[in-house]
Amino acid sequence: MSIFIPFIEDTGKACHLEDFEGRKFKIALPHFAGGRWCIGITNGYLILFDEEINECWLVNLITGHELYFSKVPSMVFCCPGFFKAGKGEWTNHRFEISDLHAFKGKIYTIDNVGICEMKIYPKPKLVLLEIKNFQKTSFLVPGFVSFRENLYVIDRHIKHPYNIHELDFGNMELVSRIKRGKKYAFFHNNFNGSDTFILREAWAGIHSQYGRYAVDDNDGNGMLYDAHMWYFFDDCLNVNLIHE
Template structure:
């Protein structure tokens, strides 16, 4: 008879050691030391992590307590969602850099289309009833927001972000649509319109940077800064920037950030697939061509969705996992990874866009 003695440092188990009969039930994996479980877990992909967290209570405890650091260490994944079906629930697929695929069905999603991605949540919009449903495909958490106060057939051109308000301890869904800025507070079932002295007609995208929400004018590249106060009153302020850009045919215009820097990414024309990246010099308030002299940045671009600037601090051999794709940018080179369908960013999956409500 074979016996194994396993030291157990988990406080949830009363005994300090256990003797297990392996010829009867095999090795009791649930009693592995948590440090060893963590070491194993950190070498898994996102898809395997989902299965790992469902093995038993002990493994789930390790997964939940270390989920944020695990997600931060994982590179972007390709995301594919098929066209909207009126009578069938939507399916989606995530594929990592090792070509492993995670497929599932979004229940109760018939008649909905995906209009964006924020904080790891897929943003689903039902055209018939105009309501929004946010689904996190990794955690399965859902958020619901009321019908939008605009025409039911309007889904193109929507930009949205999910933020957290410290003053009310609730999530706030902010949206740019129909030439206006709207926001809805979690569980309150209403939309509020942000009043401004100017027209949002020429503003594109929404992005959270250092506790404030920014949108960008695609005619003169000026920023608009949205600031929330503790009463959730919103101030919209135009930040004029020196325009150093040529009058190009801009097809896709997006804001992204990484660390202390805010970037603007755009594509020239509809079919050229030529990208440019500019960084905002906040001291001079001007856009300057970004030149990456090392391996510190990669720009993962979804032409019809959420993009991100990524600094792979926790990745192993970060850029060997993707085809090398450099583009000339103002005399320098930038690492750009475009995707026709879209990218999913595990490192954003559990992050909350915290609002700065000090003003």
């Protein structure tokens, strides 16, 4: 479903959803009052943040499961690097990175220099991976997307992110998806000026049911579907996904 959440408080504090058949739904949002607003979505959970008291909720609209975080630094959502929580406080660790992504129990970062694995213990540090052909791929603003067992690198600088490479961990190299001739589909979350892309190969067909959101792809290799946010039920029904 596509999902839209108004930022204005007097709109009923609800999110509006539309499925691929054009049916529209409205769901009331918990913890959505005062200075609270939605800043994103992860694994089927809406991220609701209160900028006045620095509290954060993760809310699953389908299962109703919620996670709560107190005293969250507001800079966690705007600055390069990451924050680590522990014993009632947050510690700021600054790294100049373009993107950060959790994948198969590890955390990876990327910038124009290369791809690193982020080690958390005993203290946070970045370990540069020896990717054979990283500099040859010419990413202007590199970022990550993942789908099932694969991790991909895309260029977020352009509207159509067709510079897409799969990270081959066996050979430690980036393999162009375009040259391999496989189809793919990107679902772009354009809310709040973000550049969040979600890869879904199953909907790569040119006549996808999401045609009303499609952006033309002249080379025929893939599709880009653009909406405020995208909500996938297969990400929502397993609470354990939030821990992967």
